Amino acid sequence: MPRADSMTTAERRAASSLAAVFAFRMLGLFMVLPVLATYGQGLAGATPLLIGMAIGAYGLTQAFLQIPFGMLSDRIGRKPVIVGGLVLFALGGLLASQAETIYGVIAGRVLQGAGAIAAAVMALVADLTREQHRTKAMAMIGMSIGTSFAVAMVAGPVIAGLGGLTAVFQVTAGLAVLGLVLVLWVVPSPQQALRHREAGVVRAAFWPTLRNPELLRLNYGIAVLHAILMAVFIAVPLALQERAGLPPEEHWWVYLAALLVSFFAMVPFIIYAERQRQMKRVVLGAIMLLALVQPLFWLSVDSLGWLVTAVVLFFIGFNLLEATLPSLLSKLAPAGSKGTAMGVYSTCQFAGAALGGVLGGAVFGAFGLTGVFVCCALLALSWWVIGVTMGEPPYVTSYRLPLPLALVRDEALPRRILAVPGVAEAVVVAEEAAAYLKVDTQVLDREALDRVIDPA
Known part of the structure; x- marks a missing residue:
């Protein structure tokens, strides 16, 4: 270890x-x-x-x-x-x-x-x-x-x-x-350049990653999150300037206040999600916050104070999801496929940003600020409906363990590793002389794992 x-x-x-x-x-x-x-x-x-x-x-x-x-x-x-x-x-x-x-x-x-x-x-x-x-x-x-x-x-x-x-x-x-x-x-x-499955895309893991229903939910979610971000940044700066009367050069203090408050507000939820193993509840709550803050944007466009409040709430939800979704991906990605899963996840994130900019601009041109906020609320609600169907993720951590060359070809090694208390998944990659594990750190028997990897 x-x-x-x-x-x-x-x-x-x-x-x-x-x-x-x-x-x-x-x-x-x-x-x-x-x-x-x-x-x-x-x-x-x-x-x-x-x-x-x-x-x-x-x-x-x-x-x-x-x-x-x-x-x-x-x-x-x-x-x-x-x-x-x-x-x-x-x-x-x-x-x-x-x-x-x-x-x-x-x-x-x-x-x-x-x-x-x-x-x-x-x-x-x-x-x-x-x-x-x-x-x-x-x-x-x-x-x-x-x-x-x-x-x-x-x-x-x-x-x-x-x-x-x-x-x-x-x-x-x-x-x-x-x-x-x-x-x-x-x-x-x-x-030398290492072939590392936790950091890079592996062709053999690509299609299984795309077919994994839990990862598909997550990929849809990150696409929606960044689509909403881009659309909101079409509407909110204009609302601050044209409806609340705040000159564009003074918008910085709104974002500074929102980011500072959101950072301190989200920390307890992140701790709760990880320590109490309530990741699903926290993620669904943050998604619902993104949905509910959209009507507040609409209702507060003529009031600078309420509009700033809505921006703060938006960033609490956004930053909480931005921090927890990568952790969720790490838990859901199969052993040895984390890099591939992250590559697909990031691709969906940027595709969502592109879609959100176009969608937000088109909706604003046709329906104004109200249309953008309604569109963002519907996107968030669609994500929440899909997210409700996910199971509580396994609370596991990914490890990559170098293996002695003498063990690389041992066909019984994955079975012996899986027999160690706390090991949920194990994949041995002979060409890398390494094993990729998913382990529950709260119950992992480290000494037993060390004995399996290094019998001497």
């Missing part, structure tokens, strides 16, 4: 620098959300539908290219794929910054999304860290994503207030260049 030693200097450098690369890229993507609906109206040819397309356009190319780029990194190396992706992202930001029409911004956002490096970054983390520290390194990246979202919600309106959309996109390009500097001169180069 994982040892309790500390991360090496190289591991800490790899984890922190890759977390920063991820954060810079996501910061560039997120900064546009709170400002494009308001400032985009000044672009030539802008319509609600096209503004919605600009908001969600990055998700389309991201969804198509994320898994292929991850597989490409297995062939040509992680760093070339990451460098290429960051160059595309920077070029997309520069293209959008020079655009005078909404079509130019859409093209820039599409190009930004083509820099789909998430899978390659995760695979590089696996290459550069040992088994016992990989979860810690992945957690650092997860925290960097959450932090970048919070910073973007505040920075976007501030930067746009100073220099408009041009400045926002110029900053996103600059962040991509900073990421390039880190990848080329700070991130260590791996000695």
Whole structure:
């Protein structure tokens, strides 16, 4: 089992620098959300539908290219794929910054999304860290994503207030260049690219993952969550400006307050979900909150105080789901298929963002703010209806254990591992000389597992 030693200097450098690369890229993507609906109206040819397309356009190319780029990194190396992706992202930001029409911004956002490096970054983390520290390194990246979202919600309106959309996109390009500097001169180069089923897509696991009903529910949910996010960011900035009378350059404090309150409000629910093993109840409650907050948006559009309250409640539900769904996926994904399940999950997430931008823009153009909020409520309710049918997830943790070569071909090994108390699933992958396990840490007999893996 994982040892309790500390991360090496190289591991800490790899984890922190890759977390920063991820954060810079996501910061560039997120900064546009709170400002494009308001400032985009000044672009030539802008319509609600096209503004919605600009908001969600990055998700389309991201969804198509994320898994292929991850597989490409297995062939040509992680760093070339990451460098290429960051160059595309920077070029997309520069293209959008020079655009005078909404079509130019859409093209820039599409190009930004083509820099789909998430899978390659995760695979590089696996290459550069040992088994016992990989979860810690992945957690650092997860925290960097959450932090970048919070910073973007505040920075976007501030930067746009100073220099408009041009400045926002110029900053996103600059962040991509900073990421390039880190990848080329700070991130260590791996000695070899590992085939790691917890971090990468495995062809053999792809179709079983797509047919898994529990994972299908989860994939539908993450698509709906990000569709709602994009649609809300078409309606809420306009409501703040046009109905509540808050200038766009002052929207930052609304998002800052909402994110701070939502962060502290969601922590007790996350603890309750994990420690009391009530994940299903918490997830369904957060989905229902997303549905119920939509009528509040509609009723409060003319009152700044109530509108801010609705934004706070929305972010409580959104951030709670954004934090718990990856944990739910880890519990539901079969042993040895977590990387594949995460790849499909992320693809659905970005596809949902693309759909949400288009749908939100189209509905706003036809039915106004009310139509967007009704549409988001219906999406959330459809997810809740599907979510009710899921079972309580198994409360298990994924492990990858290197195996002695003498045990790799032992056909009885999976059976002996499964006989250890607390082990729910076990898959031995001979070509990796490793076993992938799903274990209940509360009842796992670690000493018995160690004896099976290392009889000596």
